[in-house]
Amino acid sequence: MVFFRRIRSRSYLAAQWLARGGLRLATLLADLVYPPGCPLCGADGSSQLCAGCRGGIGRGGNFRCGRCGQTLGPHLVSPESGRGCSSCQGNRWAFSAVERLGLYEGPLREACIRGKSVVAEPLVASLGEWFWECRGERLGGLGIGLVIPVPQHWSKRLLVDHNQAETLAGVLARRLRVPSDRHILAKARWTRDQSSLSASKRRANLRDSFRVRKNNRLDGVHVLLVDDVLTTGTTAHHAARVLKKAGAGRVTLAVLAVVPAVAGRAIDRSDFW
Ligand SMILES: [Zn+2]
Ligand SMILES: [Zn+2]
Numbered sequence: 160m161v162f163f164r165r166i167r168s169r170s171y172l173a174a175q176w177l178a179r180g181g182l183r184l185a186t187l188l189a190d191l192v193y194p195p196g197c198p199l200c201g202a203d204g205s206s207q208l209c210a211g212c213r214g215g216i217g218r219g220g221n222f223r224c225g226r227c228g229q230t231l232g233p234h235l236v237s238p239e240s241g242r243g244c245s246s247c248q249g250n251r252w253a254f255s256a257v258e259r260l261g262l263y264e265g266p267l268r269e270a271c272i273r274g275k276s277v278v279a280e281p282l283v284a285s286l287g288e289w290f291w292e293c294r295g296e297r298l299g300g301l302g303i304g305l306v307i308p309v310p311q312h313w314s315k316r317l318l319v320d321h322n323q324a325e326t327l328a329g330v331l332a333r334r335l336r337v338p339s340d341r342h343i344l345a346k347a348r349w350t351r352d353q354s355s356l357s358a359s360k361r362r363a364n365l366r367d368s369f370r371v372r373k374n375n376r377l378d379g380v381h382v383l384l385v386d387d388v389l390t391t392g393t394t395a396h397h398a399a400r401v402l403k404k405a406g407a408g409r410v411t412l413a414v415l416a417v418v419p420a421v422a423g424r425a426i427d428r429s430d431f432w
Contacts, residue, residue, distance in 0.1 A: 198282035199270055208285045215266035216286075218293040219259065228257035228389060228417035246420045252392055253399035254384060254410040258294050260286075263388055263416040271388055271416050274323045283323045283387075286415055287330030294413075295334060301411060302381050306332035306339040309386040309398050310369070312346040323415075328385040331413060335383070343375045343405075344398060369398045371405040378406040389414045 196202050197209035208216070222231050227247035242248070261267045274283045291298075308324035325341050332339030347370040371377075382402050386395060389412065399410040 198279075198285050199266070199273070206281060206285075208289055212266060212270075213289060216270060216289065217261045217267070219261060223259075225256050226252075227392065227420075228259040228414070229420050230262055247392075250392075252396045253403050254395055254412040256411045257389060257417065258298060258411065258413045259389065259417050260290055260293060260415050261417075263390075263418040267416050271323075274387060274415075277321070279323075280321050280326055283321075283326040284330055287327045290327070290413070290415065291331060291334045298331065298335060298383070298411075298413070301383075303335055303383045303411065304337055304380040305343075305377065306335065306337060306383045306385060307344050307402065308339070308341050309384060309394060310341065310344050310346045323387040324385050327387065327413070327415070328383075331383065331385060343371060343377075344402065345370055345372050369401045371401050374405075376406050377402060379408040380406070381409045381411065382407045383413055384410050385413045387415050389417045 196204055196206070197212055198206065199208055199212045202209040202211065220230060223229065224231055224244035224247060226243035229244060229246050231244055243250075263271065270282065270286055273279055274286065306328045308322060308328035310324075311322050322341075328339045328341070347368055382399075384395060384399055384402065389395060395412050395414075399407075399412070402410050
């Protein structure tokens with residue numbers, strides 16, 4: 160039975176893969192007939208994000224915690240400070256700072272959700288360019304030597320087709336003029352969706368879930384770890400942890416959006432040890 164289940168599962172994955180190939184081809188042909196506009200709202204003009212969408216997404220804001228990316232009131236903490244705010248002080252994240260465009264709400268939330276779809280690569284690339292325009296000056300001064308996307312497990316990759324984090328990492332690496340490598344860090348095993356799990360189950364779910372391939376060494380390198388959304392920080396923490404174990408001198412996290420801590424999701428310090 161197990162054998163047949165495996166065969167059925169692999170047939171399903173293969174069918175999904177072929178269907179996506181057809182969809183990509185159809186999209187390519189449609190683009191030839193109808194030149195693309197703004198990848199988020201479809202407005203005519205450039206194939207980059209239009210001015211309206213850029214305005215809605217915002218530029219990252221000045222009053223945010225440099226450690227966790229949460230929005231703060233003025234005077235509470237310097238944006239570039241690594242000291243942390245009341246949401247994140249005391250935790251032991253393996254990454255040392257967060258760069259982000261904004262909070263996971265409004266047009267940015269919509270963009271992140273749509274960025275997961277099969278044909279969303281142009282949208283994600285545009286978001287990456289906008290990220291660079293808003294946060295590039297800061298990123299460029301950090302001495303980053305390598306960009307690494309948070310990886311997906313191979314089975315998810317077959318189903319989802321593209322990894323937003325990879326597309327974003329590619330754009331940022333090109334702009335920073337440093338390498339981007341999606342092969343160094345691997346998702347060692349399939350893990351359940353974090354959002355439905357309690358703190359203790361999140362810990363168990365992600366424990367040892369990442370590995371650095373082929374004993375790659377990152378001695379002293381400042382790594383920019385890239386993901387689409389920062390929720391509890393657990394995923395990024397575990398990914399950064401193995402990068403540090405491989406010798407990375409420092410890990411900075413770049414995400415499009417940070418889920419607001421006040422949205423019933425206070426950052427759980429017990430996630431980190
Ligand atoms: Zn638009
Ligand atoms: Zn903070």
